Amino acid sequence: MRGTFRCVLHPILMTDILSRFLRAVVFAVLGLIGMAMALVFMASTAIAVGILYVVAKVRGKPFGVRAYWSQRRAGPFPGAAPFTQPAGDVIDVEAREVR
Helix, strand or coil, rough: CCCEEEEEEEHHHHHHHHHHHHHHHHHHHHHHHHHHHHHHHHHHHHHHHHHHHHHHHHHCCCCCCCHHHHHCCCCCEEEEEEEECCCCCCCCCCCCCCC
């Protein structure tokens, strides 16, 4: 056997491998950037909720969803009729066919 054994990759195969590798690197970098953005969003939301909690405690008001909705129940417009909950829980709506 004369000659030498050379392991040569075909140029198209090498281009395909490099292309896939670069796509994977870009995908991983974009994933890391997205996770960092989500972390910043969660941290800023936690800070905002903490500030709202401290302000509510300083004012002596309760902090929670129930207190927020009871405060906002009067409506955004002064003089507007406040929203009142109907008697009993509404669990279904009756539909009638109009002919």
